[in-house]
Amino acid sequence: MSSIRDVARIAGVSVATVSRALSMPEKVSAESLEKVHAAIAQVDYKPNMLARNFRSARSYAVVVLVPDIANPFYSLFIRALEDRAQQKGYAVLLGDTRGTHERELEYIRRVETRLADGIIQLRPSSEKSLNNIPADIPCVNACGCEYTTGPAIRIDNRAAAKTMVDYLISLGHKRIGVISGLKDNPHTVDRLEGYKDALRSAGIEFDRDLIAEGDFTMWSGLNAAFQFCNMKNRPTAVFSMNDEMAIGAMQTLKAQGIRIPEDMSITGFDDIAYAKYCDPSLTTISQPAEEMGKMAMDMLLRIIEGEPLSQTECVLPTEFIIRKSTAPVKIS
Amino acid sequence: MSSIRDVARIAGVSVATVSRALSMPEKVSAESLEKVHAAIAQVDYKPNMLARNFRSARSYAVVVLVPDIANPFYSLFIRALEDRAQQKGYAVLLGDTRGTHERELEYIRRVETRLADGIIQLRPSSEKSLNNIPADIPCVNACGCEYTTGPAIRIDNRAAAKTMVDYLISLGHKRIGVISGLKDNPHTVDRLEGYKDALRSAGIEFDRDLIAEGDFTMWSGLNAAFQFCNMKNRPTAVFSMNDEMAIGAMQTLKAQGIRIPEDMSITGFDDIAYAKYCDPSLTTISQPAEEMGKMAMDMLLRIIEGEPLSQTECVLPTEFIIRKSTAPVKIS
């Protein structure tokens, strides 16, 4: 309730001195400083940051645009992001888009109207995406996939997928099913390329029937797995494009009496916390979610503050984690 | 870049008219309205919300204080929260406290300095908590437990726990282990009371040795379960105070050759998404996370807007969900 003027009056100095005492104490005499601090304590002065932000034309907030915060990979990422933001004095506005463009626009509008200083984009924006973020607003893309323009933090999805499928092939698998995300999702596209790369280098022909489409939810994984159960010549291994679909698929396979990994190997992607605790534990690719979050925030703040970027794109390494859901193909 | 003044100049009206055209169009003639809109389009005017917020002494943002956003129950809650906030034109500032009081204070300070209009508190604040939120700042407690002061959204933890343990008893279990949260956590306290209630009404004596303390993480559940494996007279059922610890415990039990539910039943709490997909699927208590999120936001906004509260505390119903992790006790 009390403003800088009250403090000035009580302290017997000008408002300018109070302001200086707060933002550059070294420019103020020890005597004034003391009087100001005493006055601040006396009237319980809390600076009005709304006014400060208005004056400095900065909100000191960034929005994070995320497809679904309930996805454990994203929540891990965001946790790291928030941590870094807080360290640097920035707030993070949660922008859960739930896949709708309308909500996304709403958040973009927030930075256009100065309520946020920049955006961290976790939604993989396909090239045909209509509402691209205006070029003049600070933004870093951290969706992890290729085909993004502007500053980005990402992993090499294609190479990671190839590593995984190479491994399955090394175990003797030749018919390797895929549970993919939606067809036009950039993650799907990149990882599918990696899958094809691996097949190609092993001389295995690509079979379209081995691709089951999901949408990255457990439920979709559960459904997709039926496609494999019912095949006359079913795959001996399945490469799922994320852990959640793999976990859903395991449910189906086990219910159908297919043993994992004896009858069928299955792999995931992301290494969410549950991958280690499901039964059997899941062979997967670990993304450095926290590292990505930190770096994305650092990069965005650099852009906002107008500092030069040492690199406009940063590709982080993934880790290949072998657990119990994969085994050599059965000799039958 | 262009301000309301530019619009006024181009439109040939006063700034007041432009302002009114935006916030109360009904008070402006159709003619002026049209000129204003044309001018807005012409100069691509975007109102400076920083100025508007400053002027109206409101930030139109609320902070949500959460112990750990990576916990799936919380992320579900927050998703609903954000949804509602966006509908009402509010932003949500993510405040992941990670259990530290310092970070919590930082966020409380944010509303004291006008950067947020209120707080939704998900952290269960024990009575001895040092940094309670000042009474004059709008706040609703949504941690779900009793012993909170001020407006609150919660469930009846005690009754829910009793329901669960009653069920185990009805299956013939008499030695029922507990994997609890930290001892002084209000959730732990409430749910333990429910456990004791159930024992009491069944005439079973409470045995302190059957309580294993965890901290609501999967890892702690995994460890806690060892306590039961090594007992000479081990429990035939385990009531875990959340799903994650239950899932961790299942890992240990299965590794020790204890079959679930044949040799030991196990139950959880929260009904996170994975509870349905783990093996065996988990009998648990479902909390209406989304409903709670919505209600908490509604209640907070009412407080912020100064509207009267119809009720200061709201207890939401839980749902008891029986899956495959529980079975009648073995006759041996």
Add this chain to the structure above:
DNA sequence: TTGTATGCGTTATCAG
């Protein structure tokens, strides 16, 4: 219905 003028709390400029 419209315009003029004032003030919101702070920072920054410029004299002293």
Add this chain to the structure above:
DNA sequence: CTGATAACGCATACAA
């Protein structure tokens, strides 16, 4: 080192 004062962009009381 300090003080007076002008912005910042918008909303609104008041007058027309």
